[in-house]
Amino acid sequence: MKTNYVCSNCGGIYSKWYGKCPDCGEWNSFEESAEETPPKKGSKVRKTAALKGDSRVFALNDIPKSEKIRYQTGMNEFDRVLGGGLVKGSVVLLAGEPGIGKSTLLLQICANLGENHKILYISGEESPSQIKLRASRLGVDTQNLFILCETDISKIIPELNSLLPDIVLVDSVQTIYDEDLSPSPGSVAQVKAAARIFIEIAKTNGISVIMVGHVNKDGGIAGPKVLEHMVDAVLYFEGDKLYAYRIIRSVKNRFGSTNEIGVFQMSEYGLEEIPNPSEMLISERPDNVPGSCAVCVMEGTRPIVAEVQALAVQSVFPSPRRLATGLDYNRVNLILAVLEKRLGLKFGLNDVYVNVAGGLELKEPSGDLATAMALISSYKNIVIPKEYIAFGEVGLAGECRTVSNAENRINEAIRLGFKKIIVPYKTVSRLKKKYLGVEIVPVKSVFEILPIIS
Ligand SMILES: Nc1ncnc2c1ncn2[C@@H]1O[C@H](COP(=O)(O)OP(=O)(O)O)[C@@H](O)[C@H]1O
Ligand SMILES: [Mg+2]
Incomplete structure (x- = not known):
């Protein structure tokens, strides 16, 4: 009988044993298994289950429509x-x-x-x-x-x-x-x-x-x-x-x-x-502290407002520390590199900690702009006013790129009382209506962030 090794985490099947699964990267997850054999004939389960699907061929049109x-x-x-x-x-x-x-x-x-x-x-x-x-x-x-x-x-x-x-x-x-x-x-x-x-x-x-x-x-x-x-x-x-x-x-x-x-x-x-996670996520925002910026991200079909926090402090280590909680570590490094190269901010001499308050995980690039703003705010020691909120992707040239569902995000920000919404330049021309009582600020690149917050 042939023996296979199956990863108990992802189900990957290999003919030899690995300490680390080549598919999912899990350690010590391989177990030996005989090649899958169908259950013995007349076994208890088969007899009692006796549940067979319909194996005839159907024309699509003949299948009755059933409401879910x-x-x-x-x-x-x-x-x-x-x-x-x-x-x-x-x-x-x-x-x-x-x-x-x-x-x-x-x-x-x-x-x-x-x-x-x-x-x-x-x-x-x-x-x-x-x-x-x-x-x-x-x-x-x-x-x-x-x-x-x-x-x-x-x-x-x-x-x-x-x-x-x-x-x-x-x-x-x-x-x-x-x-x-x-x-x-x-x-x-x-x-x-x-x-x-x-x-x-x-x-x-x-x-x-x-x-x-x-x-x-x-x-x-x-x-x-x-x-x-x-x-x-x-x-x-x-x-x-x-x-x-x-x-x-x-x-x-x-x-x-x-x-x-x-x-x-x-x-x-x-x-x-x-029902209103945004309210909970931003309910404990600190007053008058540099390094905090509100962001509106999409989770499925729902816009959610969260807070990105950044702390840049002079490093005492030979290689500065970097920590990202709730954000993609590599994405944060990319934004730091863009800010260092384009704006000349010396993040290389600083330990940098970035965190999404409340334990939410931001999985889409629309958090880039707010992350960049929080980083600049902490580096320059400038407070971003509490009624500011930002969303948008940051590219390698420092440019600000549009993201999907701008209107949903703006509506959620307005519902929560934000007054100044910082969005990628192109987003503004795509908006179908005018928003009264709030200021929508377009930005073309990271160069424009500092004038907006100072
Ligand atoms: N008597 C209790 N009072 C308050 N919280 C409890 C109590 N019992 C369990 N919990 C909470 O419920 C959790 C366990 O949930 P459970 O449904 O058993 O988890 P799972 O089925 O995913 O293993 C615990 O982590 C704890 O937070
Ligand atoms: Mg359980």
Whole structure:
């Protein structure tokens, strides 16, 4: 029998063992696996599952049009990330690090979903009494929620067939195993097999499935990445345990846009939605301190206002320190190089720290202009007034380039009371309407920043 090595983080398959996965860069994530063999004939799972898709050929025109049915989870933030609710018959993977709040979220959505739909919560991690305790802490009390604490798939399927729920929650997919497969629970083959069975159940019976997938750092169990291509939607639950708030981000969605985020705050009573994250992110901005600039970025379809902070101090080290939190490190270095070369600012002699306040991650280049402004502000010790906000990309020649969704960003900035909006030069001519009561300041290049703020 041929042996392969499979990365438990990303599912990459190689014929020899590597200490570091060439695909995803994870260390110590390879596990030995026999080449995937189909389950033995007549095995328990096959018999009980007995769920086959329709394998005939259809003309596109003959396929009846069906309306997508969506279940409202009662948490608007979560519904938006899903693209407007949980689609009937879809399979969603909810991935995140242990302790981030996945089980909490699943139980909380049961409160609303359970009003009209039958839910089966399969837990391989907690006992029924633990779940009951958590449910009462979260105030979840519904007649339609059924709990099954079981990890053996062949015992889960008969329960599923007799209960016939509308929604199945699996917490977590890595604990579910099929005893007909040899590797231990949590291995790539087991996790894929478990996911495949739940997907089959979802597609043939129109049951919606949400599977929890633990993100693991040590490679001990297969990560959610090995399942991403199999499911309809992949949601990542992000957040720093040091911050109370959590972000759910969709990275794949067959029924909605990706990069959509939902913002929550973790409290004793569970996850609370934060419908206006901008207000929270800028609520603690300091007064009269150089090195702070507001920025408006897009997260999916939503504009979010955040604060970029920069601190440039004379370095005492032979090679100055650079630190970027919430921004791309290389992007910050690029902006520093542009400012040094074009404006002659001696950042090379300074330690530079850049941070996005509140723990948000800015993933798009529209934060460049605000980063450059915060850096200049700190270097020159000039305070940027609190009612200024900026967005735009900075190029290598120091030029300011337009970014998408300018109008949405401007509207959000106006809603939050900003009075001076600094935008790339070209953006202004593309605006379809005039904005009263605010000043829209076009900039062509980084040369124009200093006159604006001083
Ligand atoms: N009794 C409690 N009071 C307040 N917060 C709690 C309590 N129990 C758990 N939590 C919060 O819930 C989090 C665990 O969430 P959980 O849904 O179990 O995470 P996951 O399922 O992602 O591992 C903890 O990190 C903690 O912040
Ligand atoms: Mg959990």
